[in-house]
Amino acid sequence: xxxxxxxxxxxxxxxxxxxxxxxxxxxxxxxxxxxxxxxxxxxxxxxxxxxxxxxxxxxxxxxxxxxxxxxxxxxxxxxxxxxxxxxxxxxxxxxxxxxxxxxxxxxxxxxxxxxxxxxxxxxxxxxxxxxxxxxxxxxxxxxxxxxxxxxxxxxxxxxxxxxxxxxxxxxxxxxxxxxxxxxxxxxxxxxxxxxxxxxxxxxxxxxxxxxxxxxxxxxxxxxxxxxxxxxxxxxxxxxxxxxxxxxxxxxxxxxxxxxxxxxxxxxxxxxxxxxxxxxxxxxxxxxxxxxxxxxxxxxxxxxxxxxxxxxxxxxxxxxxxxxxxxxxxxxxxxx
Amino acid sequence: xxxxxxxxxxxxxxxxxxxxxxxxxxxxxxxxxxxxxxxxxxxxxxxxxxxxxxxxxxxxxxxxxxxxxxxxxxxxxxxxxxxxxxx
Numbered sequence: 075x076x077x078x079x080x081x082x083x084x085x086x087x088x089x090x091x092x093x094x095x096x097x098x099x100x101x102x103x104x105x106x107x108x109x110x111x112x113x114x115x116x117x118x119x120x121x122x123x124x125x126x127x128x129x130x131x132x133x134x135x136x137x138x139x140x141x142x143x144x145x146x147x148x149x150x151x152x153x154x155x156x157x158x159x160x161x162x163x164x165x166x167x168x169x170x171x172x173x174x175x176x177x178x179x180x181x182x183x184x185x186x187x188x189x190x191x192x193x194x195x196x197x198x199x200x201x202x203x204x205x206x207x208x209x210x211x212x213x214x215x216x217x218x219x220x221x222x223x224x225x226x227x228x229x230x231x232x233x234x235x236x237x238x239x240x241x242x243x244x245x246x247x248x249x250x251x252x253x254x255x256x257x258x259x260x261x262x263x264x265x266x267x268x269x270x271x272x273x274x275x276x277x278x279x280x281x282x283x284x285x286x287x288x289x290x291x292x293x294x295x296x297x298x299x300x301x302x303x304x305x306x307x308x309x310x311x312x313x314x315x316x317x318x319x320x321x322x323x324x325x326x327x328x329x330x331x332x333x334x335x336x337x338x339x340x341x342x343x344x345x346x347x348x349x350x351x352x353x354x355x356x357x358x359x360x361x362x363x364x365x366x367x368x369x370x371x372x373x374x375x376x377x378x379x380x381x382x383x384x385x386x387x388x389x390x391x392x393x394x395x396x397x398x399x400x401x402x403x404x405x406x407x408x409x
Numbered sequence: 410x411x412x413x414x415x416x417x418x419x420x421x422x423x424x425x426x427x428x429x430x431x432x433x434x435x436x437x438x439x440x441x442x443x444x445x446x447x448x449x450x451x452x453x454x455x456x457x458x459x460x461x462x463x464x465x466x467x468x469x470x471x472x473x474x475x476x477x478x479x480x481x482x483x484x485x486x487x488x489x490x491x492x493x494x495x496x
Contacts, residue, residue: 077439084424084442093422139421141428141440167417167428169440189432193439233438321422 319359
């Protein structure tokens with residue numbers, strides 16, 4: 075059995091015993107890039123958890139069953155104590171994945187990562203040349219920094235996954251982006267959903283694709299790289315089809331436990347009592363309703379809906395016109 | 410015989426997993442899943458132990474005959490050797 079299959083088997087088993095085996099930790103909301111569509115980045119200082127507070131929380135999470143740990147941001151390598159937190163967590167017996175924009179991965183970073191290898195380093199690619207990076211992130215030089223980081227990590231035999239997101243800048247150069255990704259010879263992970271608003275600014279997200287564009291984007295990526303897999307329960311009548319609140323959770327920069335990165339409700343403070351927050355979250359997800367008409371919906375098997383996306387689109391119980399339009403197009407494409 | 414340093418046995422959600430810790434297991438990346446017997450043997454192998462002692466301990470812990478115990482241990486040891494986990 076390969077590693078991914080073993081991992082998935084363990085996570086599913088954890089959901090049955092309500093064990094919080096998968097945790098994402100947003101170490102900071104700060105970022106050195108300024109992406110047009112970002113829902114995390116804060117332009118004003120926030121009081122993130124301290125090194126000691128993160129270590130205490132991660133130790134409590136380990137005692138509760140954490141095995142698969144994701145460090146994300148913001149940009150994780152902006153934290154001067156990242157190496158300390160990383161090595162502490164690794165030595166507790168955790169398998170760690172890292173989400174990064176790849177601009178701050180120096181030789182020094184690679185040196186300590188290769189001594190305690192993460193499961194993977196996932197780098198989000200915002201373009202395939204300096205011009206596109208300037209357009210979307212506000213930094214042209216970020217492109218060469220990311221390219222160097224990928225090279226360094228590959229040389230150190232650290233698994234790199236390249237992530238892309240469905241935004242206009244990528245869509246305008248879709249064929250070129252796909253060809254570029256193929257030439258990297260790395261696993262590719264692509265996400266389809268981008269929220270309607272930048273939550274920190276409250277403004278409309280001009281970067282997200284319309285339903286027609288999204289279906290083309292999905293089709294091209296699927297053809298080039300196969301399905302971008304997440305663990306979901308089959309077409310079930312539960313609000314949460316994923317494992318959020320069942321065996322996984324997200325801890326925000328301030329220590330608040332949420333079902334996932336996109337969903338701020340229900341949430342509970344985990345900083346002072348991890349086990350209590352998990353128990354509350356595990357119960358609270360049962361109170362999140364399905365969207366109205368879900369049981370009789372003819373396109374539900376094709377819908378990207380989930381509680382987080384419904385919440386961002388207007389409300390847990392509402393059927394989102396945007397998501398329904400995508401589902402309808404996907405179903406028509408299958409017929 | 411003895412297992413290498415740099416690994417930790419954890420029991421999570423009724424599963425036993427062995428994960429690398431520290432810098433000692435630099436060449437190992439991933440996890441090893443064990444059943445209950447495997448976890449028992451792994452714990453005994455934290456200290457230097459002979460095949461005969463391991464067999465006696467397994468028979469004392471589980472109600473298995475000599476032949477079955479020896480076969481199980483050999484399978485387990487082979488698995489550890491294949492993955493370069495023995496000192």
